[in-house]
Amino acid sequence: DSGVTQTPKHLITATGQRVTLRCSPRSGDLSVYWYQQSLDQGLQFLIQYYNGEERAKGNILERFSAQQFPDLHSELNLSSLELGDSALYFCASSPHGSRSGANVLTFGAGSRLTVL
Amino acid sequence: KNEVEQSPQNLTAQEGEFITINCSYSVGISALHWLQQHPGGGIVSLFMLSSGKKKHGRLIATINIQEKHSSLHITASHPRDSAVYICAVWGRDDKIIFGKGTRLHILP
Numbered sequence: 001d002s003g004v005t006q007t008p009k010h011l012i013t014a015t016g017q018r019v020t021l022r023c024s025p026r027s028g029d030l031s032v033y034w035y036q037q038s039l040d041q042g043l044q045f046l047i048q049y050y051n052g053e054e055r056a057k058g059n060i061l062e063r064f065s066a067q068q069f070p071d072l073h074s075e076l077n078l079s080s081l082e083l084g085d086s087a088l089y090f091c092a093s094s095p096h097g098s099r100s101g102a103n104v105l106t107f108g109a110g111s112r113l114t115v116l
Numbered sequence: 117k118n119e120v121e122q123s124p125q126n127l128t129a130q131e132g133e134f135i136t137i138n139c140s141y142s143v144g145i146s147a148l149h150w151l152q153q154h155p156g157g158g159i160v161s162l163f164m165l166s167s168g169k170k171k172h173g174r175l176i177a178t179i180n181i182q183e184k185h186s187s188l189h190i191t192a193s194h195p196r197d198s199a200v201y202i203c204a205v206w207g208r209d210d211k212i213i214f215g216k217g218t219r220l221h222i223l224p
Contacts, residue, residue, distance in 0.1 A: 002158075033212075043202065043214040056210035088157060103206075105149065107159040 003027060006091050006108035014116055018079040021111045025072055025093030031055065031103065032074040033094070034066055037110075038087040049074055050096075078113070086115045119143050122203050122215035130223050135190040137218045139203030142184065150177050150188050151202040153217070159202075162188070195222045 003026035013019055025032050034046040036059075045058035049068035060066075063081075068074040078085060088110045094103035120141045129135055139148070150162045163170050163177040165186065170177050174193075179186040190197055203215040 002160075035212075042216045043204070045212040045214070048210070058211055090159060092159075103147075104164055105161045107151075107161070109158050112157075 002106050002108065004029075004091060004093050004106050004108035006089075006111050008111055009109065010112045010114075012114045012116065013081060015081055015083060017081050017115075018077065019081065019113065021076040021078070021089050021091075021113075023074045023076070023091030023093075023108055025074070025091075026106050029093035029095050029106070030072065031094045031096060032068055032072070033092045033105065034060075034074070034076050035090040035092065036087050037090060038084075043090075046076070081115045083115050086113055088112050118216070120203055120205055120213050120215040122201075122218050124218060125216070126219045126221075128221045128223065129193055131194060133193050133222075135193050135197070135220065135222075137188045137201050137203075137220070139186045139188070139215055140184060141186075141203075141205045141213075143205065143213065144208050145181075145205040146208055147206040148179055148186050149204040149206070150186070151204060153200040153202060155199070162201075190220075193222045195224050198222050 005024040007022045031050045033048045037043045046060040047066050048056040052068050063079050066076045090110045091108040092105040123138045147166045149164050152160045165179040174191045176189040198221050200217040200219050202217045
């Protein structure tokens with residue numbers, strides 16, 4: 001157990017639907033990162049939050065949004081789902097929100113989303 | 117051309133062999149990570165480097181900032197080392213860019 005908890009582990013839904021993925025960071029970590037891993041694209045950085053505020057944004061679609069709550073857990077909302085959104089979604093946490101990249105990342109086990 | 121290139125894409129070796137996985141990148145970075153992804157999907161961060169060399173057990177990671185190149189070495193490889201190894205660079209714009217991974221299979 002890495003200390004980063006992601007729910008649900010598996011999710012099957014239909015095109016056009018909306019889902020919410022949840023991440024609880026490791027105790028004491030202030031930053032949360034979301035990544036998408038699909039078969040053809042590999043891992044892609046979506047977004048980072050630090051202590052409740054958006055810190056960095058990657059290749060996140062407009063149909064996707066995220067937030068980090070006062071208790072530091074984070075949610076990734078995916079709407080108007082398309083077949084191509086089927087992927088593994090990973091959350092990672094780190095102690096800091098440093099822009100230096102000097103952050104040790106701890107990954108959750110991932111949420112596997114299947115869009116039919 | 118991808119900003120982060122890994123080689124080889126796939127590697128099969130016998131138990132005990134010395135393994136080298138390479139990562140080249142074309143962007144300015146503040147740090148580089150080596151990640152290990154097991155067949156079950158879980159990802160573990162092995163190293164974070166901004167210069168020089170780091171060692172942890174049988175794993176060694178090096179980085180040459182001038183040449184924009186990093187290597188991950190595994191000494192005395194074991195079947196439990198079988199996994200996908202991913203290089204990830206942390207750009208100066210805070211964007212994290214991942215390589216496509218190297219699939220390593222160690223035969224007993």
